[in-house]
Amino acid sequence: MELKEVIGIRRSIRYYASWRPVEMSKLQKMLEAARLGSFAGNMGLLRAVVIDNTNPSPEVIEAVTGPGSAVHARMAPVLIVWYVDVADRQDWADRLKELIDAGALNPSHGWSYTFAENFASFVVGALKDVALPYDMEAMDAGQAIAQATLVAYEEGLGTCLNNLDREKFKKILKLPETATPLVIQTVGYPAESRDAGGQRPRRPFERLFFLNEFGNPFPRDPAVVEELKGEKMIQEPAPAPWRKKEISALAHLFGLPE
Amino acid sequence: MSEVDIESLRGSRRVGIWLEEAHRQQGSSPEEDERRLAVLARFCAFVDRTPDEMIDDVLDFDAGKMRLKGRRFYAEKIEAFERAQEGDAFAQRAAANLVRSFFIHNGLFLGTPKAPWLP
Numbered sequence: 001m002e003l004k005e006v007i008g009i010r011r012s013i014r015y016y017a018s019w020r021p022v023e024m025s026k027l028q029k030m031l032e033a034a035r036l037g038s039f040a041g042n043m044g045l046l047r048a049v050v051i052d053n054t055n056p057s058p059e060v061i062e063a064v065t066g067p068g069s070a071v072h073a074r075m076a077p078v079l080i081v082w083y084v085d086v087a088d089r090q091d092w093a094d095r096l097k098e099l100i101d102a103g104a105l106n107p108s109h110g111w112s113y114t115f116a117e118n119f120a121s122f123v124v125g126a127l128k129d130v131a132l133p134y135d136m137e138a139m140d141a142g143q144a145i146a147q148a149t150l151v152a153y154e155e156g157l158g159t160c161l162n163n164l165d166r167e168k169f170k171k172i173l174k175l176p177e178t179a180t181p182l183v184i185q186t187v188g189y190p191a192e193s194r195d196a197g198g199q200r201p202r203r204p205f206e207r208l209f210f211l212n213e214f215g216n217p218f219p220r221d222p223a224v225v226e227e228l229k230g231e232k233m234i235q236e237p238a239p240a241p242w243r244k245k246e247i248s249a250l251a252h253l254f255g256l257p258e
Numbered sequence: 259m260s261e262v263d264i265e266s267l268r269g270s271r272r273v274g275i276w277l278e279e280a281h282r283q284q285g286s287s288p289e290e291d292e293r294r295l296a297v298l299a300r301f302c303a304f305v306d307r308t309p310d311e312m313i314d315d316v317l318d319f320d321a322g323k324m325r326l327k328g329r330r331f332y333a334e335k336i337e338a339f340e341r342a343q344e345g346d347a348f349a350q351r352a353a354a355n356l357v358r359s360f361f362i363h364n365g366l367f368l369g370t371p372k373a374p375w376l377p
Contacts, residue, residue: 100283107359110367112279118365122322 004233006154011196013158014068015250016075016188021054026155027078027187030148034082037144041120042095042104045088045133046141049173051079063168064184071256072160076186081169082145084133087178093120132180141182149185158190192250198238262299264292270309272364273298279363297356304339305332313364324366332361333368347374 001009027050034046051060056074064073073079096105096116105111127134133141145161152159164184175181190196209218228234251258267273277291284290302308307315316328340354351373361368 107283107362108370110362110369112363112365113282114275114279114363114365115367118317125322 001154002231003150004228004231006150008199008228008231008233008235009195010150010153011158011200012160013186013188013190013192013196014072014160015191015254016072016077016158016186017191018075018077018188020077020189022078022157022188026152026157027080029155030080030151030187033151034144034148037140037147039140039144040136041092042099043089043092043137043140044095045084045086045137046144047083047085047179049081049083049175051081051173053077053079057172059168059172063165063172064162065165066163069160069162069184069186072186073162073184075191075254076160076188078187080148080185080187081164081173081181082141082183082185083169083175083179083181084137084141085176085179086127086131086133086137087176089124089127092124093117096120131178133182138182145183145185152187156189157187158192158196160186162186191253192246195235195240196238197243197246198240199235200238262302264295264299267295267299267302267309272309272313272360276309276360276363280359294356294359297353298360300353301336301339301357304342305335309360313361313366316361316366317364329366329368336368337371 031048031050034048035044037046039046053060053073054077060079061070061073064070093116096111096119097113099105100111100113100116105116149159149161161183162185164181166181169175169181169184170177170179173181205220206217210216211218225234248258250256273295277294280294298309302312305312312332316325316332317323318325336354336357339357340350343350343353355370358368358370
C-alpha cells in the first residue's frame with residue numbers, strides 16, 4: 001500500500017478482533033518506525049512498553065481514562081504505552097555529535113563539536129528542573145507515534161490513541177521517576193470493516209491553512225483533491241449507508257449497548 | 259597588530275581546537291592548514307586581535323554566556339574582511355568562510371550572509 005493510501009485508510013478503531021493475536025513481527029515494525037522518527041537534535045526520548053492484553057488486567061483497564069476508551073482497551077489484544085524519559089537528556093551532546101559525524105549537522109550551518117557541547121550544556125541546564133517533556137520533545141514523540149501508527153495500518157492492523165492515568169501507569173509498568181507516560185495505544189485487527197464506515201469528518205481545509213498570513217486561505221486546488229482521491233488518500237466520507245447496521249452488529253457481537 | 263606571524267598562531271589553543279576539528283571532519287592536509295592559517299593571520303591583523311582574544315571577546319566560558327556585542331562585532335568584521343579580499347566573489351567568500359570556520363569550531367556560529375552570486 002502506498003503512503004497516501006495508508007494515510008487515507010487510517011481510522012481510530014474502537015472494535016477489535018480480540019480473538020486474533022497480533023504478530024510480534026508487526027509490533028516490531030511499528031516500533032522500528034517510531035525509532036526512525038524525526039527527533040530534534042537526535043535527542044530521542046520516546047520510549048514504549050508493549051503490553052500483552054490477551055487477558056486484560058483490571059488494574060490496567062482502570063488506568064485508561066479517555067471517555068469510552070476502557071471498552072476498546074478491553075478488546076484490543078495489545079496495548080502500547082508511549083512515554084518520554086527525560087533522564088536521557090543528559091547525553092544530548094553525544095547525540096548531536098553523532099549527527100555531526102553522520103554529516104547531518106555541518107559547519108555550513110554552524111555545527112561543530114564545541115558548539116554542540118556548549119549548546120547541549122545550555123539547553124540541558126535550562127531543562128534540569130523540567131520533568132515533563134517540553135514542546136519539541138512532545139512533538140517529536142507525536143511524530144514518531146504517527147509513523148508507528150501508519151505502519152500498523154499498512155500491516156492491516158487498527159489502533160486508537162487514548163488518555164491514561166500517568167501516575168498509575170508509572171507504577172503498573174515500574175517506569176523510572178523521570179518517565180512521563182503520554183498516551184496508550186490500543187492495537188489489534190479491526191473487528192469493524194477496513195474503512196470503518198468511511199473517512200471521518202474534518203474541519204474545512206480553508207479554515208485550517210493560510211498563505212503568507214492568517215486569514216488568507218491557502219488555495220485548495222480541486223484538481224489536487226481529485227488526484228488524492230485517485231490515490232485513495234481522500235476517501236468516501238463517513239458515514240457509509242451501512243455504518244449504523246455495522247455498529248449494531250458489532251454491539252451485538254461484543255455485548256455492548258446500542 | 260599590522261602583521262601576524264603564522265607560526266605564532268600554531269601555539270594558540272583556539273587554533274588548535276579549530277584545526278583538530280577541521281581535520282576530523284575534512285581530513286588533514288598541511289597545504290590546507292597553511293591556507294587556513296594564512297587567512298586567519300590576515301583576519302587577526304584586520305581586527306588587531308589574537309585568535310584566543312577573539313573567542314574570549316564573544317564567549318564567556320566561565321559564565322556560560324555569549325556577548326552579543328562581540329558576536330555582532332565579529333560578524334560585521336568578517337563581512338568587511340570578505341569585501342576587502344582580492345579575487346572574485348567566490349574567492350572572497352572562501353576566505354571569509356575560513357574565518358567563520360575558526361569561530362564555528364570554537365563553538366560560535368556567526369551566521370553567513372546569502373552568497374552574492376545567488377539570485
